Amino acid sequence: MTGTATSTGTAASGAGTAAAHRDAAELAGFGYRQELHRSMGRYASFAAGFSFISVLTTVFQFFAFGFSFGGAAFFWTWPAVLLGQLLVAACFAELAARYPLSGAIYQWSTRLSNPSFGWFAGWIMVIGQIVVVAAAALALQVVLPAIWSGFQLVGGDPAPTSASGAANAGLLAVVLLALTTVVNLLDNRVMSAVNRIGVTAEIIGAALIVVLLLTHTERGPGVTFHTGGQGGAIGALLVGSFTAAYVLIGFDSAGELSEETRSPRRTAPRTILLALASAGVLGGLLLLGGVLAAPSLTDGRLATEGLSYVLTSTLGDGPGRLLLADVAVAIAVATLAIQTSGSRMLFSMARDGVLPAAAPLAKVSARTGMPTGPALVVGTGAAALCLLNLASPEAFLAIGTTCIAMLYLAYLMVTGPMLLRRIRGTYGTGTGLDETGRPLFSLGRWGLPVNALACLYGAVMTVNLAWPRAAVYDPAGGHWYFQWFTLLFLTVTTGAGAAWLAVRARRTTKGEALR
Template sequence: MSTTPVLSAPPPSDKTDAADLRGFGYKPELRRGLGSYASFAAGFSFVSILTTVFQLFAFGFSFGGPAFFWTWPLVFAGQFMVALNFAELAARYPLSGCIYQWSRRLANATVGWFAGWVMIIAQIVTVAAAAIALQVVLPSIWSGFQLVGGDPALTSTSGATNAVILGSILIALTTLVNILGVRLMAVVNSTGVTLEIIGVVAVVVLLLVNAERGPGVVFDTGDAGSGLAYVGPFLVSALMAAYVVVGFDSAGELSEETRDPRHTAPRTILRALAAAGIGGGLMLLAALMAAPSLTDGRLATEGLPYVLTGRLGETGGRILLIDVAIAVAVCTLAIQTAGSRMIFSMARDGVLPFSAALSRVPARTGTPTVPAIVVGVGAIAVLLVNIGQAALFTAVTSVCIVMLYIAYALVTIPLLLRRRKGWPNGEEATGTERGGRLFALGRFGIVVNVVAVVYGIGMILNLGWPRQEVYDPAGTHWYLHYFSLLFVGGALLLGGLAYLRYRSRAHALNPRLSFPAVVPAALEGETA
């Protein structure tokens, strides 16, 4: 990677951050209260390995056996290529709703609008998917959390109903935290992430201490096949890692609330993904080494909770499950925060319905209130689908990950096209708020970008491929088999109709679509 010389600058301040934002044509309205750790926590908690690995371990193992472990480093490597590109963009466009903002600046108003639209839908559904994980955890800690009926299984009527109740309560609380302000959100999120990291370390250490087989277990394909026959099951099991390793861009979503964002956001995007990748890989390895049995079928149905309670006993397992419940809560909070910033960013450009209300920021809190409520209400509505339609809910939450990858591709593909024309051109003259050098890939930019694009397209195809075993394992509904294609097609069609309504406003943004000659923040602050 390379760096470029920049003009010297005095120490950064909120004034220089605000002046930098004005250079993009936006009035500073959001309150800057996030430091480096809070920014890191936003990205790490969206990925939330303690939530998602617990939730999805059984899925990956059931299809690929112990060797499904190798899908994790492969997906992590591909996503890190994406993250490197995002880090370069975060240094140059420190704006809320970053996927939308980056896409429309790299391509045009139309591409940017669809990137934002797809991201909003994905984030709302992902909030619901994260919140429902409470049902997997809380009744295992204490039976009193099963408020309805006696069967906690998500596929049962009572379990599904209870999952909606617990998830709705959690979403109501995260909405309240978001409404009260970014500083409270940061405190809650950072505290939760700290506990989650402690929990990840504890899980890895305790399971390794109780291991009964060596690391060579990761070469065992189990009953999934061998040689070329294992390729199909391996690709399906890769969906587990693909579902988990997303959301690291949240540090960019909160750029306008982060101090020194040109310096901070690129680093925290990469650190959040690296920490999640290393921690998640170690959790998978430790669980496979410590599992009481690889062949009794329980690992493929119960996943990590089975390993914890089997190796650490009921008491030790419950203590760690409490930490998992905390991780679920902060994960839900982080995703909702990112989604609300995406809605706010598009609304202030006037390209969404009810833009005036969605873009309003109360001076008292410095936080967009209505977008947080919209995301919360939308997520609860998605949760309600789980009652009596557990298979449909699973299909919806699976497809939302496809939507995230599509949104990422709507950034990396236009970026590659711009690189071929010489991007970032003269923007390298801009420095960080501290007078340092912007994060840059330099001569490696094209190679990294190409890998990111190829990986992204490959994962979109793998995630969206109409497999019955993924989208309709019971084989009862034909539309579930093709649900990924139907959902993505329907979302794009609905988005197209909405875009036609706001197309004139979107294209009025064309003056901002070219790369402005933004002067260093410190110098602009002197003239503001």
């Protein structure tokens, strides 16, 4: 028995070593060394995408906003956005099978277009990810004070739209970012374990909340055909869609962590789609349950306190606060996952030497397998953005919508060149094999129509999100810069990127002249 067990263990170890060598050899084919530790399996890859999406974090964070503008009818924006994002995810799944590399958006866009265009896609994406980390950390304000008033460290009004609530959100977010940065510096096995445990707790918690809400309904589903918000049916579709648009992003994280995933050509495409589909179903049910179980749709509390109000009012303080604690865990894990994803994007660009301070940003700890410099940059940058909340409550919404618009634009900078290649007939047939010897994930003859619809959807949503609506971004008036915050931030981001490329080109020219 002992001999048999030993031989079995030896065989398994040998197979694992052979797989590791195979994955490292495939990475070398792209010109990169295996520096990150490849220890993530299928569930860890799924958890990376699901925790970035984090339905509990984002639905609780933006439910009140969507309802305040669209009323109960804003629920229908969810399936519309989910369908659009599934089109994008299908395109990304194809690319994840072909190019299993860290810094997925940057790598994919570069290979589909040219280095300069790909650089801008990566630059916009990584800045957007830093903003998303900040927005996710700010979500703690939506749940912690509702669990215990002692978490309200500043002032007495916990609403994120109030001055004291916004300031408190900034402080809680900075504390959380300090913790997630520490985890991102430890070891990728620790990070992955925290992520898996957190995602499991989030899925169980979300399913339980859905069941409890749907068994405590106050009205029928027909109410979702009535807007009752600020903008009528059109407002529900355009502004109310911000909730779904914010939630259903980040599914590409499974691709971002490809160099840490075993058999990534087979694993990443499937976990990208599975993470988005499962989050889409759970999130849609959460929205529906919240609308149907709310004690009132007209007393104004649902439009300001969101799902936290529904849980504590419908289920009672005890069960409601217990479930909110699970939401707080989901927020922490989501912040960790998004910070990890942004760190990998920075690392991927830095090792190509296309960023300032590229050498320290590209350094990977041999002991932990983690790029420490990028984790510190993403954590520090997000914390600085969170402190904007100390200046004005409007910063909360400005930060949230800016990051969505930036990620949508970065996604479009992948699907756009991909569509051009398909039209020109230079995209390729995708006849390669994955690690198991099976054909790579491919859309086949559906590739062109799916890609075209993904581009159209991405372009429309990017414009919708960036449109400077005063009623959305500066409802109190007097802060024109918040109304135009998204466009201003995008302009500054692209301007800074263009300036760096010009400086880098000048240095390259001088270096070549000296030779």
